[in-house]
Amino acid sequence: MQNKQRVVILGTGGTIAGRSAQAGDNVGYTAGQIGVDALVAAVPALAGEALEAQQVAQLDSKDMDHATWLLLAQHLAYQLARPEVQGVVITHGTDTLEETAYFLHRLLAPPKPVVLTAAMRPATALLADGPQNLLDAVRVARCAGARGVVTVLNGQVLAAEDVRKVHSYRVEAFSAGDAGPLAVMEEGRLRLFRDWPQGQALGLAWLPSDVARWPRVEVLLSHAGASGGLVEALVAQGVRGIVVAGTGNGTVHRDMQAALQRAQLAGVRVLRSSRCVNGAVVGDGLLDSAGALPPVKARIELMLQLMAPSAA
Numbered sequence: 239m240q241n242k243q244r245v246v247i248l249g250t251g252g253t254i255a256g257r258s259a260q261a262g263d264n265v266g267y268t269a270g271q272i273g274v275d276a277l278v279a280a281v282p283a284l285a286g287e288a289l290e291a292q293q294v295a296q297l298d299s300k301d302m303d304h305a306t307w308l309l310l311a312q313h314l315a316y317q318l319a320r321p322e323v324q325g326v327v328i329t330h331g332t333d334t335l336e337e338t339a340y341f342l343h344r345l346l347a348p349p350k351p352v353v354l355t356a357a358m359r360p361a362t363a364l365l366a367d368g369p370q371n372l373l374d375a376v377r378v379a380r381c382a383g384a385r386g387v388v389t390v391l392n393g394q395v396l397a398a399e400d401v402r403k404v405h406s407y408r409v410e411a412f413s414a415g416d417a418g419p420l421a422v423m424e425e426g427r428l429r430l431f432r433d434w435p436q437g438q439a440l441g442l443a444w445l446p447s448d449v450a451r452w453p454r455v456e457v458l459l460s461h462a463g464a465s466g467g468l469v470e471a472l473v474a475q476g477v478r479g480i481v482v483a484g485t486g487n488g489t490v491h492r493d494m495q496a497a498l499q500r501a502q503l504a505g506v507r508v509l510r511s512s513r514c515v516n517g518a519v520v521g522d523g524l525l526d527s528a529g530a531l532p533p534v535k536a537r538i539e540l541m542l543q544l545m546a547p548s549a550a
């Protein structure tokens with residue numbers, strides 16, 4: 239008997255919806271060109287399924303912005319509240335996939351599956367990865383017991399908290415680091431290794447609808463020869479939070495460290511994370527730790543904490 243529960247597919251653009259002038263060009267293409275209806279129609283195995291597709295945005299995710307995040311979160315909350323909706327798939331670009339996934343999970347920690355999928359190659363590539371990823375994403379959204387925000391690419395299901403883009407062009411571009419994948423998709427079947435992500439939803443009600451009112455939080459990188467100049471410039475511009483991508487275990491060049499401590503005294507929230515691809519910041523330091531969050535997710539966390547007191 240066919241499953242009458244619906245899976246809603248929200249399109250936002252990305253390479254999965256990308257088109258190049260020459261078939262087979264894997265890098266010289268324009269992202270965010272093909273509508274989400276056409277992406278679904280290109281997967282014959284999805285024909286006849288109870289799906290609804292809606293275009294929420296059409297952009298290259300390198301240009302993702304807070305206004306689009308807010309719009310997406312509102313659409314998502316609406317769809318998740320519909321009893322007939324089993325789960326939601328979001329087609330997205332790979333460049334900021336991990337940021338959008340983390341943002342949505344912190345806000346909604348959904349009791350239904352929200353599956354972000356993407357592609358490393360445009361839809362016009364000789365061997366496009368998008369159709370298989372989209373099919374796998376719908377299969378994950380249909381899994382009994384699935385919940386939380388996850389990503390599905392290249393046969394791997396990764397939790398929003400863990401996922402990171404770790405390669406610039408290969409199809410196997412994502413990793414969950416030390417945590418490892420939550421599950422793998424094997425010929426349309428899910429092999430689950432651990433529990434689905436849970437969490438405390440912050441909700442949407444308190445989020446200012448004018449994104450210009452969201453606090454400005456920036457990421458800086460510590461490196462050989464780093465100075466405090468950029469910190470001072472940001473403080474002068476009224477920044478509310480700074481995440482420093484430190485060396486190793488969240489250590490920071492002494493000149494930048496001194497400037498960050500001065501910023502802290504001036505009321506700017508500072509978090510130290512690591513520029514290393516794997517591992518967490520362990521132990522105490524003079525600046526608050528971002529723990530296992532990489533710099534870009536720590537930026538979101540700090541921004542949410544500055545807006546929602548319950549997030550702290």
Ligand code: ASP
Pocket residue numbers: 251252253254269297298299300330331332333334356357358359
């Ligand atoms: N720049 C593209 C994007 O993030 C890359 C991709 O989707 O693979 O939208």
